[in-house]
Amino acid sequence: MKPTNTLFPIFLRTDRLHILIIGGGSVAEEKLHFLFKNSPDAHVTVVAPEISDAVLTHAGQYDISFHHRKYESTDIELGDLVIAATDRSELNQRVRKDARSAGKLINVADKPDLCDFYLGGVVTKGDVKIAISTNGKSPTLAKRLRQLLEKNLPDELNVLANHLHRVRPLFGSDFKRKVEKLNTLTETLIEN
Ligand SMILES: C[C@@]1(CC(=O)O)c2cc3[nH]c(cc4nc(cc5[nH]c(cc(n2)[C@H]1CCC(=O)O)[C@@](C)(CC(=O)O)[C@@H]5CCC(=O)O)C(CC(=O)O)=C4CCC(=O)O)c(CCC(=O)O)c3CC(=O)O
Ligand SMILES: NC(=O)C1=CN([C@@H]2O[C@H](COP(=O)(O)OP(=O)(O)OC[C@H]3O[C@@H](n4cnc5c(N)ncnc54)[C@H](O)[C@@H]3O)[C@@H](O)[C@H]2O)C=CC1
Structure with a gap:
């Protein structure tokens, strides 16, 4: 689109x-x-x-x-x-x-x-925050999407963010290697 x-x-x-x-x-x-x-x-x-x-x-x-x-x-x-x-x-x-x-x-x-x-509409799960805009088309839709995500996104999202924060420094100072490791670790998140 x-x-x-x-x-x-x-x-x-x-x-x-x-x-x-x-x-x-x-x-x-x-x-x-x-x-x-x-x-x-x-x-x-x-x-x-x-x-x-x-x-x-x-x-x-x-x-x-x-x-x-x-x-x-x-x-x-x-x-x-x-x-x-x-x-x-x-x-x-x-x-x-x-x-x-x-x-x-x-x-x-x-x-x-x-x-x-x-x-905008805003959904917060601890340190994770998602902002929603409908480009001014429908503030009501922004509100409903906010409510939908508030209800359906698990609180564990914040736990995950904090785990990842903790392991970040453990992958050493080689930036490229660190990015690879973190990407591998989170791969399952985007699998269907
Ligand atoms: C462009 C924008 C500029 C701005 O104000 O920032 C704007 C504009 C207008 N709002 C109007 C009305 C309503 N606004 C709400 C609610 C919210 N409005 C918010 C943002 C925005 N509103 C920006 C675009 C956001 C986007 O792109 O989606 C939210 C997300 C954030 C917030 O306000 O903090 C918050 C929901 C927060 C939440 O619940 O999470 C409701 C629903 C309700 O109250 O139940 C209604 C009544 C129903 C309806 O009309 O949809 C009208 C018509 C006035 C009239 O008719 O006279 C206009 C003017 C126009 O559209 O021309
Ligand atoms: N209330 C609603 O749900 C909606 C309102 N609107 C529009 O939004 C605008 C504001 O609406 P409301 O907040 O409901 O009005 P309101 O009457 O509740 O509040 C208006 C505020 O403006 C202040 N004001 C007036 N003259 C002022 C001045 N010289 N300096 C500083 N402040 C001043 C008043 O003291 C008051 O606090 C209006 O134009 C209304 O048509 C639009 C959509 C929905």
Whole structure:
């Protein structure tokens, strides 16, 4: 099949990054829920005149701070990455402009045309993480695939990753030989 999804997935070190969210309603809450589920070490600032109780309940458990006021252009400096999730489309456009002028990447929640990056479905088994994108075609399909893999991928996947991590240094410093050994050891994984 011809690849039509040209997005390139990366895995962010959220412990080193600051994420700025403009808006504190239900869309912000959805983004925060999945952000902290995957990256409980993320550093987050929320700016909005009204911040829902659901958003506020993240305080205490995570590193999240709140500014109960309207967005100001200088706020953009607070984030390495920005998510705009207000109910005002002109404001979301303005946040996007500010972010791009400051060289920051932005996701305007639920407005694919205004996004530099999309969020995806994420499946985690310990150290193993799989990200899912439908190229914006169907977030519901991304959610269902996430649930399917969460249910069906065995927890042993993490055990395997840790075993392989432990044997990695045992194959010596010859890189080519090491790769061969590890490939042989894991061959059965891709057999039908
Ligand atoms: C492009 C993208 C940009 C972005 O926001 O990053 C985007 C866009 C839009 N979402 C919309 C709606 C919904 N989004 C969800 C859920 C999720 N949306 C997520 C990501 C993305 N959503 C990016 C593409 C991801 C991809 O390529 O697959 C997930 C994966 C990750 C996350 O949000 O963290 C998370 C599931 C997490 C999980 O469960 O694992 C549900 C389902 C539900 O809530 O049950 C619905 C309702 C049903 C439906 O419409 O499908 C609408 C229509 C709004 C309207 O109708 O007005 C748009 C706009 C449009 O499509 O034009
Ligand atoms: N809730 C949903 O399920 C969906 C919502 N959307 C769209 O997403 C957008 C956001 O929706 P919700 O989160 O549900 O809205 P919401 O009404 O729950 O939250 C809007 C947030 O924007 C903030 N806001 C307003 N003016 C602001 C300003 N000047 N500076 C900073 N923050 C400001 C408000 O204080 C509030 O926290 C809307 O455009 C909506 O149409 C799209 C798809 C689904």
